[in-house]
Amino acid sequence: MTKDLTIGKPNRVLWQFCLPLFGSVIFQQMYNIADSLIAGQLIGENALAAIGNSYEITLIFIAFAFGCNIGCSVIVSQLFGAKKLNAMKTAVYTAFIASAFLCVLLMLFGIILGEKMLLLIQTPDVIMDDSRLYLDIYVWGFPFLLFYNIATGIFSGIGDSKTPFYFLAFSSVTNIIVDIWFVKGFGMGVAGVAWATFLCQGISCILSMFVVLRRLNRFESKEKVDIFSWDLLRKIAAIAIPSIFQQSFISIGNIMIQGVINGFGPGVIAGYAASVKLNNLVIASLTTLGNGISNFTAQNIGAGKLPRVKEGFRVGIKMVWMLCVPFILLYVVFGRQLMNLFLSEPSIDALNTGITFLRILAPFYLIISVKLATDGILRGAGMMKQFMVATFSDLILRVLLAVVLSGYLGSVGIWCAWPIGWAIGTVLSLRFYRGGLWNKK
Numbered sequence: 132m133t134k135d136l137t138i139g140k141p142n143r144v145l146w147q148f149c150l151p152l153f154g155s156v157i158f159q160q161m162y163n164i165a166d167s168l169i170a171g172q173l174i175g176e177n178a179l180a181a182i183g184n185s186y187e188i189t190l191i192f193i194a195f196a197f198g199c200n201i202g203c204s205v206i207v208s209q210l211f212g213a214k215k216l217n218a219m220k221t222a223v224y225t226a227f228i229a230s231a232f233l234c235v236l237l238m239l240f241g242i243i244l245g246e247k248m249l250l251l252i253q254t255p256d257v258i259m260d261d262s263r264l265y266l267d268i269y270v271w272g273f274p275f276l277l278f279y280n281i282a283t284g285i286f287s288g289i290g291d292s293k294t295p296f297y298f299l300a301f302s303s304v305t306n307i308i309v310d311i312w313f314v315k316g317f318g319m320g321v322a323g324v325a326w327a328t329f330l331c332q333g334i335s336c337i338l339s340m341f342v343v344l345r346r347l348n349r350f351e352s353k354e355k356v357d358i359f360s361w362d363l364l365r366k367i368a369a370i371a372i373p374s375i376f377q378q379s380f381i382s383i384g385n386i387m388i389q390g391v392i393n394g395f396g397p398g399v400i401a402g403y404a405a406s407v408k409l410n411n412l413v414i415a416s417l418t419t420l421g422n423g424i425s426n427f428t429a430q431n432i433g434a435g436k437l438p439r440v441k442e443g444f445r446v447g448i449k450m451v452w453m454l455c456v457p458f459i460l461l462y463v464v465f466g467r468q469l470m471n472l473f474l475s476e477p478s479i480d481a482l483n484t485g486i487t488f489l490r491i492l493a494p495f496y497l498i499i500s501v502k503l504a505t506d507g508i509l510r511g512a513g514m515m516k517q518f519m520v521a522t523f524s525d526l527i528l529r530v531l532l533a534v535v536l537s538g539y540l541g542s543v544g545i546w547c548a549w550p551i552g553w554a555i556g557t558v559l560s561l562r563f564y565r566g567g568l569w570n571k572k
Contacts, residue, residue, distance in 0.1 A: 136290055136427045137212055137434040141442040149423035149450060151292035155283070156419040157412075158296070158303035165307045166324045167408050171473040173314050176401045176481060178321050179473060181261035183404020187382070187389040188248050189269050194378030195237060196277045199230050200284035201422065202371025205429045205511060206363065207288025212433030216350045223285055223347060224358040226367055230281055234274050241270035252390040255397055261321040268325035275329070275336035282339035286346075287426050294342060298335045306331035373515035377522045384530045388545060391533055395480075395542050402484025403542075405473035406466075410492055413458045417451050417500050421507030428511025440569040444508055451500035462493040488546045495550040502557035505564045517563035525556030 136144055171179035203226040210219035245266045254262050283295040306327055313323030392403050424447040431439045462469070470477060470485040502521065509518040529552035536544025 135212075136208075136430040137436055137439070141427070141439055142446045145423065145427055145443055145446045145450065148290065148292050148427065149420050151296040152287070152419050152423045153416055153454070155292070155296040155299045156416050158299035159415065164408050164412065165303075165310055166328060167405055168473055169307075169310045169314055170321065170324055171401070171405065173311070174320055174324075176474060176476075176478065177258050177397060178261060178324075179404050180255075180397050180400040181258040181321055182265055182324065183407065184249070184252070184254055184258060184389065184393070184400060185262045185266040185269070186404070187252070187385050188245070188266060190382035190385055191379060192237060192241065192270070192273050192276065194382050195233065195375050196273075196280040197378050198371045198373075198375030199226065199233070199277065200280040201374040201425070201510060202226070202284075202367040202369075203281050204284035204288045204422065204426060205370045205513070206367050207285055208426045208429035208511070209433035211289050212430035217352055217354065217356050218360075218363065219288075220347055220350065220352065220356045221358070221360045222363045222367065223343075224356075225360050225363050226281055226285075227278070228359055229364055229367075230277055234277050237277075238270055238273055241266070241273065245270065248386070252386055253393045255393065255400070257397060258400075265321050265325045268322065268329055272329035272332055275332045279332065279336040279339055282336070282343045285343050286339075287422065288429075289346070290426070290430070291346075292423065295339065298339050302331045302335040305334070370510065370513065370515060373519050374510065377519055380523060381526055384526045387530050388533050388548075391537050391545060392542065398478040398480025399484045399542050401474065401478070402470070402481035403488060405470055405481070406485035406488040408473075409462065409469060409489060413455070413496055414499070414503075416454060417496075417503040420447065420451055420454065421503040421510075424504055424507030425511035428508050432512060437569040440508065440512070440567070444504070444564070447504040447507065448501060451504050452497060455496040455500050459493045459496055462489040466490055484542060487543060491543075491546045492549050495553055498550070498557050499553040502553065502560045505557075505560040508564055508567070509560065512567060514563060514567065517566075518560075521556045521559035521563060524559055525552040528552040528555055 136148060138144075166182055167179055170182050203223070206222050207219055210216075210222060246263055249259060249262050249266065286292065286295050309327040309331060310324055313319045313327050317323060319326070393400060424443060427443045428440050431437070431443070466486040466489040467482070469489070470482050473485075474481055502525075506518055506521070509515070509521075529548045532548035532551055533545040536547055538544070540547065
């Protein structure tokens with residue numbers, strides 16, 4: 132099921148490769164959305180607030196998983212495109228070994244400092260116990276998240292976007308069933324939501340690791356394959372570390388914004404927790420399509436086919452815009468109905484917060500989608516400094532404006548900060564893209 136992205140019409144190649152990726156991220160987001168839906172409907176508004184509050188801290192862990200995914204995926208793509216299969220295998224084994232050490236350090240961080248992080252963002256007392264419980268279980272399940280992401284990065288690097296989709300489809304549907312079973316059947320509350328995710332993510336991880344290792348064995352090796360290479364680790368890290376920093380700083384920025392939001396009380400926290408999950412569904416979908424564009428770029432650069440990068444970019448923009456329009460209409464027109472899905476008896480604060488958040492952000496998906504598609508090109512080409520500049524500019528503006536505007540406009544000021552940061556980051560990403568090798572005669 133591997134696919135060479137360096138041959139065939141870019142339009143057809145990218146659509147065939149990215150559609151399963153989009154399906155995968157939809158199922159991936161079902162984990163988080165299902166947690167919030169079930170918590171809000173079957174447990175209560177405070178449970179939804181607690182899970183949403185902890186989620187901002189879990190984004191730090193997700194940032195490392197995402198960075199390892201991108202670093203491994205780009206290097207595997209380049210080596211696969213260049214037909215250096217032995218080196219590709221070594222890169223995979225190197226990524227697994229290095230990630231195991233990273234995993235231990237991050238788990239220690241979460242276990243020791245989890246409660247302090249919750250206190251730092253001014254978690255209200257009424258949701259503190261549930262927030263800590265959810266976060267603790269999440270940390271123990273982090274190895275599953277990390278190695279699953281590395282496995283999907285490898286699949287993407289060799290042009291296989293369908294296998295991760297099958298795993299996620301099964302795991303996500305199972306997660307919803309187990310969520311309801313643990314919460315409604317056993318009355319486990321927030322712990323039931325967390326343990327359901329732990330178990331189902333573990334199944335996905337084990338299956339994907341087993342299959343990816345079998346897939347690698349099918350590539351013939353003419354000589355002995357090294358299981359570790361410092362040189363390849365440096366190349367993986369050169370892509371992974373900036374991606375980790377980018378996602379980590381975004382997570383830290385979100386934590387700071389969460390601290391501002393927490394000052395407005397549990398109602399606003401719950402409304403934000405529900406609406407931000409819907410927002411994250413769109414952003415994650417766009418980011419995943421950007422990752423597909425990144426794999427396309429990396430393989431074609433590895434094969435020395437630079438003109439195809441420009442063609443891929445044009446196709447990518449069409450793809451992300453086609454994705455955005457339905458979400459914009461859905462969130463702007465049916466925001467109230469979507470909030471009612473998360474909350475059985477929503478307070479006025481929770482309902483108004485969620486509706487306002489969606490209506491302010493949704494029209495600007497057309498802008499942030501361009502940035503995320505462009506970022507895919509920059510990452511695939513290894514232009515990580517430029518990628519980080521554009522991303523950090525977006526983040527810093529959002530955090531500063533959220534703090535300042537909330538003092539004048541209340542919680543609405545926080546939501547207004549998003550579009551401004553997105554617009555600045557998009558302009559910078561496009562400018563860096565124009566300076567790429569594919570635009571030089």
